[in-house]
Amino acid sequence: MSLSFLARLDARKRAADYYQNLGDAFEAASGGSGYLNLGLFEGSDEPIAAAQERLVDLLVEPLPRSGRWLDVGCGLGGPALRWVERNPDVEVTGLNLSVEQLARCPSHPRLRFVGGDADRMPFVHGGYQAVLSLEAAFHFRDRLQFLQQAWRALEPGGWLTLTDIGVREGQLRLYDGLLARGARRMLGAESLIQAGDWRNLLGQVGYVGLQVQDLGARVWPHMRRWTQAVEGAPIGYGQLARIGARYLAEGGKDTPLAYLLIRARKPETAPPLDAPLR
Numbered sequence: 095m096s097l098s099f100l101a102r103l104d105a106r107k108r109a110a111d112y113y114q115n116l117g118d119a120f121e122a123a124s125g126g127s128g129y130l131n132l133g134l135f136e137g138s139d140e141p142i143a144a145a146q147e148r149l150v151d152l153l154v155e156p157l158p159r160s161g162r163w164l165d166v167g168c169g170l171g172g173p174a175l176r177w178v179e180r181n182p183d184v185e186v187t188g189l190n191l192s193v194e195q196l197a198r199c200p201s202h203p204r205l206r207f208v209g210g211d212a213d214r215m216p217f218v219h220g221g222y223q224a225v226l227s228l229e230a231a232f233h234f235r236d237r238l239q240f241l242q243q244a245w246r247a248l249e250p251g252g253w254l255t256l257t258d259i260g261v262r263e264g265q266l267r268l269y270d271g272l273l274a275r276g277a278r279r280m281l282g283a284e285s286l287i288q289a290g291d292w293r294n295l296l297g298q299v300g301y302v303g304l305q306v307q308d309l310g311a312r313v314w315p316h317m318r319r320w321t322q323a324v325e326g327a328p329i330g331y332g333q334l335a336r337i338g339a340r341y342l343a344e345g346g347k348d349t350p351l352a353y354l355l356i357r358a359r360k361p362e363t364a365p366p367l368d369a370p371l372r
């Protein structure tokens with residue numbers, strides 16, 4: 095058994111444990127919205143579900159409204175359902191590690207859900223006009239591998255659009271590093287990286303038209319909304335998440351975390367699928 099295989103198993107277990115511990119509380123806080131993301135808020139009184147929908151819509155804003163989209167880390171399928179319902183010429187395939195979540199995904203003639211790992215996607219033949227991933231990449235074992243697999247899944251000219259929880263560029267002091275470590279546990283994250291790291295990874299694979307934007311100012315100040323979410327969570331997770339959410343809400347401009355929106359494209363003249371990846 096190879097070390098990378100064992101490391102991947104370990105990462106899967108951490109993600110599964112995380113949702114087992116916090117999933118119900120998270121869903122309760124958002125009123126069973128079907129979305130498992132933090133939301134992009136406009137005001138502090140806004141229902142969590144409305145903020146989540148804004149994020150779901152923003153993710154696909156630049157995409158042509160036809161063809162096949164692949165949603166990596168699809169959660170309970172809520173985002174995918176919203177996309178197909180609003181776009182009659184779009185089909186979505188959702189990919190998720192979590193068998194429990196997949197079993198709860200909705201049925202729709204233009205939706206398909208499959209089990210699998212972002213690092214080892216079972217789609218290597220192209221055919222997708224877009225690869226999406228909403229707030230899942232911080233759980234992935236290896237982002238570079240994910241980007242390479244997405245490249246293979248995408249048609250030339252296809253879009254990659256995702257959000258990731260990251261660390262703010264140049265803001266890390268020693269004690270923030272410790273806080274980031276706590277945040278990693280609170281979020282069930284494998285690693286948290288910076289905007290510049292994303293640019294490097296995307297460039298390494300060959301993506302073009304890179305855009306990386308930090309939306310944290312519309313996410314972290316509203317974390318207090320989520321503290322109720324973790325009231326019922328098991329000891330350990332619940333306490334850590336509560337402290338973390340409070341810290342992030344109060345951190346203001348000093349919060350060490352970023353909420354990154356990342357967009358890029360596979361070039362029209364991309365090498366054929368069987369060419370070795372760079």
Ligand SMILES: C[S@@+](CC[C@H](N)C(=O)[O-])C[C@H]1O[C@@H](n2cnc3c(N)ncnc32)[C@H](O)[C@@H]1O
Nearest residue numbers: 129130131167168169191192211212228230233
């Ligand atoms: C924060 S939730 C976001 C869910 C969904 N995108 C949404 O916005 O409602 C992260 C999701 O990523 C999934 N996930 C975590 N690691 C994964 C991996 N390596 N491959 C595929 N899915 C993964 C989790 O099971 C969970 O469904």
